[in-house]
Amino acid sequence: MAGAATTVATPNPLRDDRDSRVPRIAGPCNVVIFGVTGDLSRRKVLPAIYDLANRGLLPPGFSLVGFARRDWSDEDFAQLVHDSVSASSRTPFREEVWQQLKEGLRFVRGTFEDDAAFHKLATTLKDLDRDRGTGGNTAFYLSIPPSDFPIVLEQLSKNGLAKGADAPAGQPDPWRRVVIEKPFGHDLKSAQDLNALVNTVFPERSVFRIDHYLGKETVQNILALRFANQLWDPIWNANYVDHVQITMAEDIGLGGRAGYYDGIGAARDVIQNHLLQLLALTAMEEPVSFQPKQLQIEKIKVLSATKLVEPLDETTAHGQYTAGWQGSEPVVGLLQEEGFDPNSRTETYAAITLAVETRRWAGVPFYLRTGKRLGRRVTEIAIVFKRAPHLPFDQTMTEELGQNALVIRVQPDEGITMRFGSKVPGSSMEVRDVNMDFSYGEAFTEDSPEAYERLILDVLLGVPSLFPVNEEVELSWRILDPALEHWASAGKPDPYEAGGWGPDSADEMLARSGREWRRP
Structure with a gap:
């Protein structure tokens, strides 16, 4: 399965000769969701990930990591994802798609102040890169209140999670991206402070502010x-x-x-x-x-x-x-x-x-x-x-x-x-x-x-x-x-x-x- 994941080519953004009507498939990657037990994740984010998999737009080695305080095993997390998908997915449930997605599910227990939990997260991502061919590419989805951004960003930086790992010779550098849900501050000053904080850890090209209306x-x-x-x-x-x-x-x-x-x-x-x-x-x-x-x-x-x-x-x-x-x-x-x-x-x-x-x-x-x-x-x-x-x-x-x-x-x-x-x-x-x-x-x-x-x-x-x-x-x-x-x-x-x-x-x-x- 790891080999299959690495066969997906990364399109050249400056030149792509394929028919633009053909959907582009994501390359090898992980997604880490902070706040994965929250209402937004259960109703929108997790079902959307399943629907992408069901449409064939995620690679076989795609992996999803949940981070929360719950005392859960990987199986407990898989049950949450299954229940969310069953209740809210747009596309029909297919067992073969679910089983493929389930193989890449992992759960890390901890609080945002817990250094050991973020060390475990780093280890989990390295294991997924090795076992499922995700290539060090990771998107961190902050489905959490803005008041928790500083500590999470600090932990990602301190544990080296915000920077791509060294890529093998001849392979493109891995990417790390951060996804932020609104609100983006509560006035101009707070928005400027938040942007400055995020950009101390992630460059602006790696910051994705979700506005679902768009x-x-x-x-x-x-x-x-x-x-x-x-x-x-x-x-x-x-x-x-x-x-x-x-x-x-x-x-x-x-x-x-x-x-x-x-x-x-x-x-x-x-x-x-x-x-x-x-x-x-x-x-x-x-x-x-x-x-x-x-x-x-x-x-x-x-x-x-x-x-x-x-x-x-x-x-x-x-x-x-x-x-x-x-x-x-x-x-x-x-x-x-x-x-x-x-x-x-x-x-x-x-x-x-x-x-x-x-x-x-x-x-x-x-x-x-x-x-x-x-x-x-x-x-x-x-x-x-x-x-x-x-x-x-x-x-x-x-x-x-x-x-x-x-x-x-x-x-x-x-x-x-x-x-x-x-x-x-x-x-x-x-x-x-x-x-x-x-x-x-x-x-x-x-x-x-x-x-x-x-x-x-x-x-x-x-x-x-x-x-x-x-x-x-x-x-x-x-x-x-x-x-x-x-x-x-x-x-x-x-x-x-x-x-x-x-x-x-x-x-x-x-x-x-x-x-x-x-x-x-």
């Missing part, structure tokens, strides 16, 4: 929609676009999540990472190529040109859900949720107005919003176009006609909708809005991979296209920090009833310019 097929389709089609580019600018709305709405509450969410809030949890990345992909210029560096250059340009529109008491809104109805079920407000301080000022809804100060987007407001306990679960990007400069119709003919819009649905029901005016059948001239829909589920027979599948595979391939780099993270905080500081001094968030679409202040924010939020 792994979604529909998010990647923004690039195809914009740059593979001549249809959109002539009107993708301030001459034709009135404004852009980027929404991530959730219908769930925060019961049981107080330990993570209280004191963080909706803006830090979603706007700083997910929504600002969606803005960057929507507003960026065409890259020279789709090489990771070129994509990062264009996203950084957009984020560098993006600013909050002032005055912030009129162009931002934050709210907190109160008791109400979610569908047919009564639900409690945030302050009654288990674990939350009855005086908590944590916002569960946040909306901001941004200006992208470039020639393409001058004068076009970008409205970003996110919230819990809203009317339905939906994430979308809506490009709302200006009205026609002249309508040769009586007002009664077009009273039901809105603005043209192109809506990219990220979740659920992934796809794209075009909204435009059409004549109503009949003897009179009456124009109203109609929709033209493209649905991934109907257009393609193959299910889309989960975001974590794509992102984990990119880590193992060393392809950083979908991962924000230091500068993107820090620019995002630079954009958001003034709003956070403003809200901190503005008093309690505005209340909104669960099951609605946010506080009145958010509606007023758009109404001041004669606009209104979409109701997805």
Whole structure:
């Protein structure tokens, strides 16, 4: 099996003559997961690894090491992986795939302060390199709170785990990479400190910051929609676009999540990472190529040109859900949720107005919003176009006609909708809005991979296209920090009833310019 693992060639990133439609298979490697018993690992990471194996995208010698405090054997760890895969994998369970994956499972018991445990981890990785041909290549997945990063990074450095071992003559140098889950700090200063800390142990090219939204097929389709089609580019600018709305709405509450969410809030949890990345992909210029560096250059340009529109008491809104109805079920407000301080000022809804100060987007407001306990679960990007400069119709003919819009649905029901005016059948001239829909589920027979599948595979391939780099993270905080500081001094968030679409202040924010939020 070790020999089989070493036969997988490492593609040359500068020249790859293979058909790009053929999936690339990861080379020999190990993955070490810190926090492997946590909810994220069990629901997302472990099932994604199995799905990659099931699709034939992991090498035969692939090995997975779990690190946790549990008093477990390798068999106990294998049972956790099996249960997680059975409950949450996207692809069907196949015994032969499971048995191959199981052969590479190892467990190391210990705490992050335990020097002996990290020495055991180093020994375990050396044994896997020898027995399964993993070549010294290892990705360390930090599925742990940011407060634990310093001690884990220190241990990896102290035990020589962050540096590749000496490669045999004629073989490429082994790689070591680190995968970090959000949040990437809680403001600009903490993000800068965190980045500096990580880069003392791993060079920036070896740091992969997971933003699972960037792994979604529909998010990647923004690039195809914009740059593979001549249809959109002539009107993708301030001459034709009135404004852009980027929404991530959730219908769930925060019961049981107080330990993570209280004191963080909706803006830090979603706007700083997910929504600002969606803005960057929507507003960026065409890259020279789709090489990771070129994509990062264009996203950084957009984020560098993006600013909050002032005055912030009129162009931002934050709210907190109160008791109400979610569908047919009564639900409690945030302050009654288990674990939350009855005086908590944590916002569960946040909306901001941004200006992208470039020639393409001058004068076009970008409205970003996110919230819990809203009317339905939906994430979308809506490009709302200006009205026609002249309508040769009586007002009664077009009273039901809105603005043209192109809506990219990220979740659920992934796809794209075009909204435009059409004549109503009949003897009179009456124009109203109609929709033209493209649905991934109907257009393609193959299910889309989960975001974590794509992102984990990119880590193992060393392809950083979908991962924000230091500068993107820090620019995002630079954009958001003034709003956070403003809200901190503005008093309690505005209340909104669960099951609605946010506080009145958010509606007023758009109404001041004669606009209104979409109701997805």
